[in-house]
Amino acid sequence: xxxxxKKSHKTLLKxxxxxxxxxSHRTLDGEKSYxxxxxxxxxxxxxxxxxxxxxxxxxxxxxQKFPVATFLLTPKGRAAIGIKNGEPPxxxxxxx
Numbered sequence: 001x002x003x004x005x006k007k008s009h010k011t012l013l014k015x016x017x018x019x020x021x022x023x024s025h026r027t028l029d030g031e032k033s034y035x036x037x038x039x040x041x042x043x044x045x046x047x048x049x050x051x052x053x054x055x056x057x058x059x060x061x062x063x064q065k066f067p068v069a070t071f072l073l074t075p076k077g078r079a080a081i082g083i084k085n086g087e088p089p090x091x092x093x094x095x096x
Contacts, residue, residue: 005059005080008050012036013059013073013081022046022071024062 005013016022021037034046051071054060059077062069078084 008047009054009059010081012046012050012054013077016060016071016073017078017081017083022051022060024051024069024071026068 012022015036015038019039022034023037024032024034026032032048034048034051035043036046037043051060054077055062055071057076058074059080060071061074062071
């Protein structure tokens with residue numbers, strides 16, 4: 001699957017590489033929402049379509065935990081933002 005990465009996709013990948021955490025929150029009723037947890041303790045919503053596109057494209061992967069799953073950057077996701085295998089992620093910085 002070839003996916004053209006939009007600015008919103010790359011921005012999220014860069015934030016994950018810098019240390020922010022993307023989590024899927026699911027209620028007991030099955031409703032799901034995605035939130036980015038920043039290093040400063042803030043959370044911000046992330047559109048479902050952005051998460052689905054990155055997941056289907058193999059740029060992020062979930063640990064499949066209930067009720068809160070965490071998404072991790074895959075090697076393909078790291079490569080998409082210019083981080084080569086074996087390189088450390090960019091310097092940790094507060095989210096923009």
